[in-house]
Amino acid sequence: MEITVLKLLLQYGTAPALILLCVLIVLFNKEIGRRIEGLENTFKELKDKTDFIEQSYVRKEDLYRDISGWRGDVKTLFTKIDNLREEFFYLKGRYEELKDKKNEEF
Structure with missing residues (x-):
């Protein structure tokens, strides 16, 4: 054709x-x-x-990297809170001991 x-x-x-x-x-x-x-x-x-x-x-690698950083920060905050709580209860106990001694003196 x-x-x-x-x-x-x-x-x-x-x-x-x-x-x-x-x-x-x-x-x-x-x-x-x-x-x-x-x-x-x-x-x-x-x-x-x-x-x-x-x-x-988000890619898995980015997510895991971000979360792993947060885990460390959260763990640090929890340990600080635990330390403050222990210190608070220690001081509260000391305060009550001193208060009881003061009440005994009077």
Whole structure:
């Protein structure tokens, strides 16, 4: 079929055949440009989706690193609270001992 079309074009000479070839190349170029633009839009949408997913969901390594740091901080706070509580009860006991001694003196 292509050979038949080429024979018909060449009957009128090579100049019209070259012009038709240039027109076809320009049309193909425009079509390829439209398809590339569509692919770029699709890639942009996919990139936006992946960016949203990366922002919404944290990687396991980042989560574990953040939590492990918090564990140490929480443990430190618990030990400080325990020490303060023990000191409070010690001082409370000492206060009550002194209070009892003072009451005995009077």
